[in-house]
Ligand SMILES: Nc1ncnc2c1ncn2[C@@H]1O[C@H](COP(=O)(O)OP(=O)(O)O)[C@@H](O)[C@H]1O
């Protein structure tokens with residue numbers, strides 16, 4: 001039975017790496033798939049992982065119709081056994097419904113990868129529809145960590161290094177390199193207008209305590225008093 005599976009996790013939790021690995025494993029067993037992504041950091045029509053691998057992918061836009069895409073490919077003689085759908089949070093709810101229909105009516109396996117919530121902890125529309133429709137939701141096993149060492153569950157946005165809670169839902173960007181526990185600052189300083197992201201545990205997301213705030217309060221953030 002074909003399945004619609006949603007692999008979810010915070011930013012930097014290995015979703016794109018897993019997407020590439022699943023594509024590789026299915027292709028290695030003779031299955032034919034199509035890779036899709038939207039707004040990948042590496043640029044248009046790419047699927048890239050922070051581990052260094054980047055491969056071409058079909059760029060999804062608001063006009064993409066997955067049903068038509070698969071029908072067109074099959075009409076031209078191509079086999080489509082599975083779809084790899086990265087950055088699925090940016091897809092429209094209607095596109096996620098098309099993906100579910102492909103599973104049910106054409107027997108195509110669909111593997112979606114994405115973050116569930118935005119910098120305000122609100123669900124992205126595409127992810128909400130995935131959570132509603134998926135046969136299975138899998139949380140990635142590799143834990144992205146908050147600066148305090150707890151599992152990171154939320155994505156924070158920073159502008160000029162300061163956490164913000166207002167702004168456009170979609171701003172493509174990357175996580176900054178985290179400061180080292182020994183205090184050595186390896187982070188690249190942010191440009192004046194730069195938007196960055198940092199993954200945090202819920203407690204620190206709610207209190208707006210990013211690694212920079214924690215470092216400013218104590219040179220050894222792990223020993224901060226309760227309340228931070
Ligand atoms: N230099 C590195 N060495 C080992 N693992 C790394 C390195 N850089 C990144 N990673 C791993 O890659 C993960 C990010 O992978 P990626 O697929 O880009 O994440 P996502 O798509 O979820 O944002 C990190 O959580 C980390 O486990």
Ligand SMILES: Cc1cn([C@H]2C[C@H](O)[C@@H](COP(=O)(O)O)O2)c(=O)[nH]c1=O
Pocket residue numbers: 010011012015016039040041114115117118119120155156157169170171172173174197
């Ligand atoms: C939290 C949040 C993230 N984004 C963007 C930033 C990145 O370009 C992607 C996530 O990619 P990743 O492979 O999971 O690291 O989403 C955004 O536009 N809005 C947000 O609130």
